[in-house]
Amino acid sequence: MNSEKYSNLYKKEKLKIDAKLKKILSTRKPHSLYEPGHYILEGEGKRLRPILVLFSAKAVGGKFSQAYNAALSVEMMHNFTLVHDDIMDNADKRRGRLTLHKKYDVSTAILVGDSLLSIAYEYLLKDAKSERSHKIIDTFNDGLIKVCEGQSLDKEFELKKVVTLSEYLVMIKKKTAALAEMCCRIGALIGNGSDEEIEVLANFGSKIGIAFQIQDDLLDIAGTEAELGKVIGGDLVEGKKTFLFLKALEKANSNQKKKLNRVIINKGIKHSEIDEYKKLYEKLGVITDAQKEIVKYSKSAIKGLEKLTNVEDKEIFTWLANSLIKRNK
C-alpha cells in the first residue's frame, strides 16, 4: 500500500480545509460574534471529520470539489460541540490554546457555538443536489441529536457511582462514533453513492469512531506528555470513567476495587498518585485490553470495506484506520 501517497493526500486536503475555515467568518459582522468564532476555527485540529466527508464522497465516485462545503459544515459542527463541551467541562485549554470561554467569556462562547452550528447548516446544502437535500439534512440532524444525547450521558456518568462498560459504549457511540458515521454518510450522499455504499461507509465511520475514542482514553494514560501536549493521567485526576477505568473495575479483586472506587468517591486523584494507578492498570492488563479493543473495532471497520469496488478507495480507508490507531496524539 502506498502509505506515503495517502498521507500526503490527507495533509494536502487538511491544509485546504484549514485555509477555507479561516475564510468563512473573516468578512462577517458583527465582529463581537465572528472574531471569537474565527479564533476557534483557526485553531489546530486533525480535521478528521471533514476528511471522512471528502474521502467518502470520492469512494462512491464523487469528487472532492462537490464535498468541500459539507466538509466545512461538519468541522464547524464539531467545533460547536467543542466550544460548548469546554464550558460544561470547565476546560482551560484546547489544542494548546485557551478555550473560548476562558479567552472571552461564557456568554460569548455559548453564542459562538450557536452561530457555528447555524453556519454549519448553511454550508451543508450548498452543493447538495436537491433530491438528496432531505436525506443529508436528516443525517446531519440525527448526528447532532445523538451528540447532544451522548454529551448528556457523559455528564450523567460524572455523577453516577456505578457505570458499566456497556453503558460507556452506548455513550461513546452517541458522543463520538455517531459524528464520524454521519460524516461518512454525508460524504457518500453528496457523492451520489448507492444505499449499500452509504451503509458500508457509515459502518466504517461508526467503528473507527469507537476505536478513536478508546484510543483517546488509552493515550491519556499510555501516551507521552511531549507528544500529547498535556499531562498524562488527566482523566484519572478528573475522575473520568474511561474505557480503561471501567475495564479495570470489572477485573479488579476486592482490594483493587476499593482503590479504584476512591477515584469515584473523591471525584479524581492527586497528580502524585497517577503512577500508582498506571501500575494498577498495567497489573490488571487493561492497557493491553484497550489496545485489543481498538484493534478489534479498527479491523471490523476495515473488513466492511471489502464491498467497495475501487482498490484505491479501500486502501485509503484502510490506511486511515491504521494511521488513527497508530497515532500518539
Place this chain on the structure above:
Amino acid sequence: MNSEKYSNLYKKEKLKIDAKLKKILSTRKPHSLYEPGHYILEGEGKRLRPILVLFSAKAVGGKFSQAYNAALSVEMMHNFTLVHDDIMDNADKRRGRLTLHKKYDVSTAILVGDSLLSIAYEYLLKDAKSERSHKIIDTFNDGLIKVCEGQSLDKEFELKKVVTLSEYLVMIKKKTAALAEMCCRIGALIGNGSDEEIEVLANFGSKIGIAFQIQDDLLDIAGTEAELGKVIGGDLVEGKKTFLFLKALEKANSNQKKKLNRVIINKGIKHSEIDEYKKLYEKLGVITDAQKEIVKYSKSAIKGLEKLTNVEDKEIFTWLANSLIKRNK
C-alpha cells in the same frame, strides 16, 4: 371584523400547540437531557411564532395540518434562544418560573438549548414537499444566524457607552423581527405560496416583530406590575438601552442627558429612582413616541396585506397586529 372568532381561533390553535409541545420530548431518552427540555416546552408562552407559521400557511391556500410540525419547529427554536439568552443575561425567572439554568445548572441549560435546536431542525421538514425543503432550510438558517447576530449586538450594546437609535433598530430587526419574518416565510413556503405572497407575509412578520419589541420596551415602563408579572422599570434597573431610553437621550437637554447618562455609567439605577426616570420619560414625551412608533410599524405591516386576495386572511392578520399592540403583557 369578527374579532371574537379570530381570538377564539388563536386560543384554539395555541392549545393544540401547547399539547403537541408537551408530547415531543416525553418519550425520548436520556431523561437527564429531555426532562429539563420538557420543563421549558411546557412553560406558558404566547406561541406567537407557531401561530404566524399556521396563519401564513393558511393565507396562501394551505392547511393548518400541513404546518403543525414547522410551527413546533419554530417554537422549539425560539425556546432554544430563550434558554441560552437567559444564561447570558443571568436571568432568574422566565414566564413566572425559574429559568432552566437556575432550576438545573448552566451545563444542562446549554445542552438542552442545543438539543431543542437540533429537534427543531428535525421537525422543520417533516411535512415539507421536497422541492421546497431547500428554501425552507435556507430560510430557517438565515433566521437563526440573524438571531445569533442580534443577540451578539445586544450584548455588545451593554458594554458600549454610545448606542444610536438606528443601531438599536438594526439590533432588534435581527434579534426579534427576523424570527417573526422567518415564521411567516416558512408558513407561506409550506402552504405553497407564490413568491409575491411569501414577500407580503415576510414583510408583515418583520414589521410586526419590530412593533412587538418596541411594545416590550414600552410595557416595561408603562405597563402594570399585576399584568406584566414583573417589576415595572426593570430595564432601567438593569441599564438596558431600550427604544425609550435612546429616544430620551436624543431629545434630552444637557441636564437631562447627564441624568440619563448616569444609567449607563452606573450600569442601571436603583428601584427607588424608577419613578423619577418615568417622569423624565413622560416629560420628554418618549412614551408617546414609542406608542406612535408601534402604531407606525403596525400600520405598515397591515398595509402590506392589501395584496392578499382572501378577505378573511387579511382580517386575521389585521386582528393579530391590532391585538399585539393592544396587549398589556
